[in-house]
Amino acid sequence: MxxxxxxxxxxxxxxxxxxxxxxxxxxxxxxxxxxxxxxxxxxxxxxxxxxxxxxxxxxxxxxxxxxxxxxxxxxxxxxxxxxxxxxxxxxxxxxxxxxxxxxxxxxxxxxxxxxxxxxxxxxxxxxxxxxxxxxxxxxxxxxxxxxxxxxxxxYIELLAVADTLEYLKKGGRIGGLAALAGTILSVKPLFTIRNGKVDRFENVRTKRKALERIAEVVKTQWGPLERLAILHADSPDEAGELASMLASVFPLKDIYISMVGPVVGTYAGPKTLGVCAERKAI
Missing domain, CATH: 3.40.50.10170 (Rossmann fold)
Incomplete structure (x- = not known):
């Protein structure tokens, strides 16, 4: 059968x-x-x-x-x-x-x-x-x-950073004022999903700071992991860098690398980068 x-x-x-x-x-x-x-x-x-x-x-x-x-x-x-x-x-x-x-x-x-x-x-x-x-x-x-x-x-987690707020704004996912503020101040908002909706996690000043903060959250707040994935919107080098930053908490060879597809990419925009994981139930 x-x-x-x-x-x-x-x-x-x-x-x-x-x-x-x-x-x-x-x-x-x-x-x-x-x-x-x-x-x-x-x-x-x-x-x-x-x-x-x-x-x-x-x-x-x-x-x-x-x-x-x-x-x-x-x-x-x-x-x-x-x-x-x-x-x-x-x-x-x-x-x-x-x-x-x-x-x-x-x-x-x-x-x-x-x-x-x-x-x-x-x-x-x-x-x-x-x-x-x-x-x-x-x-x-x-x-x-x-x-x-x-x-x-x-036990699933997601944390990502958009390279630009332009697509989130055009797609109606955030208000114009938030997008404007992000553009002027070069703020890189970290996003997550809460209760099935996109939600702001916190703001950082640069893409580099965003990568460091994402890695820090995974290492210090998510605990032991069953699975780990890196998502990227046409940014394979940054995805590889982020994976390397997380190799101390999850085997590099087992990290699932996912390229954000056209539908999600319509709203996330190019160069969006993030981490998803399944935490161990303890």
């Missing part, structure tokens, strides 16, 4: 096609509208091309959640052999994706498709998704996987 539990996520997990294939994860894409062309996130447009084009666009890209029908088709295909599906998604406060998946799941028998709002995004979404896929491959049944993931989610 094949695997009886299959894992689904959406493209805001920023998993590469290779990474998803490695773990047997199905990724449902959101879309990006750029210059009146619609692209499937991570399929029709990949991060390197997106970040190359982003500064040259005449208007801000827009993004859309997957339609209910796409989730229906995905769930039908995956359950056709009798398998159960666990579908983990971006915070419902940041996107309507969870709602689309939930509506699609209503057309299936109870317990056949379970949809979870992780309350996270980007690599902080990818970490529990990968954990669920590992559990499924090890033969765990759906109720145990679901409970394990729900128990894990409160």
């Amino acid at each position: 094949g695997q009886t539990v299959k894992i689904v996520t959406d493209s805001t997990s920023d998993m590469s096609q290779e990474e998803a294939a490695k773990y047997g994860i199905t990724v449902v894409p959101l879309t990006v509208n750029m210059d009146d062309q619609i692209y499937r996130d991570g399929i029709d447009i990949l991060p390197p091309e997106f970040y190359k084009r982003l500064p040259k666009l005449s208007k801000m890209p827009t993004t859309s959640q997957p339609p209910v029908g796409l989730f229906q088709q995905t769930f039908e295909k995956l359950t056709s052999d009798g398998s159960q599906v666990i579908s983990l998604h971006i915070s419902g406060d940041l996107s309507g994706t969870f709602n689309s998946a939930s509506l699609a799941a209503q057309g299936f028998a109870p317990g056949q498709v379970t949809v979870i709002d992780t309350r996270w995004v980007t690599a902080a979404l990818a970490l529990p998704v990968i954990k669920a896929a590992e559990l499924a491959r090890s033969g765990k049944e759906a109720p145990e996987i679901i409970q394990t993931i729900k128990d894990t989610l409160p």
Whole structure:
């Protein structure tokens, strides 16, 4: 018999096609509208091309959640052999994706498709998704996987710095006054996710100070770690530097490096850099 539990996520997990294939994860894409062309996130447009084009666009890209029908088709295909599906998604406060998946799941028998709002995004979404896929491959049944993931989610952390506030401002994620202040004072706000929403963590003066502060928080406040990920929006050198700064608290070879995809990058902007982790439950 094949695997009886299959894992689904959406493209805001920023998993590469290779990474998803490695773990047997199905990724449902959101879309990006750029210059009146619609692209499937991570399929029709990949991060390197997106970040190359982003500064040259005449208007801000827009993004859309997957339609209910796409989730229906995905769930039908995956359950056709009798398998159960666990579908983990971006915070419902940041996107309507969870709602689309939930509506699609209503057309299936109870317990056949379970949809979870992780309350996270980007690599902080990818970490529990990968954990669920590992559990499924090890033969765990759906109720145990679901409970394990729900128990894990409160132990996820995210801390990031945007290189510029321009995209957060244009995307309506912060007020104009905050963006203006950041530009004038060269402030680099550190952001986190609290209760499923983007929230300011604190301000630092420079990108260098931001990297040092992120590393300090991970080392002194997050405690022992199960998993660690570095996220970057087309800034691989800084991502590598940050990973090296954290090698004293987590094996360098096990750090998951994630490039922020087009949908999340529309709001985060190029050169955003951050860390996500799963803390050990103690």
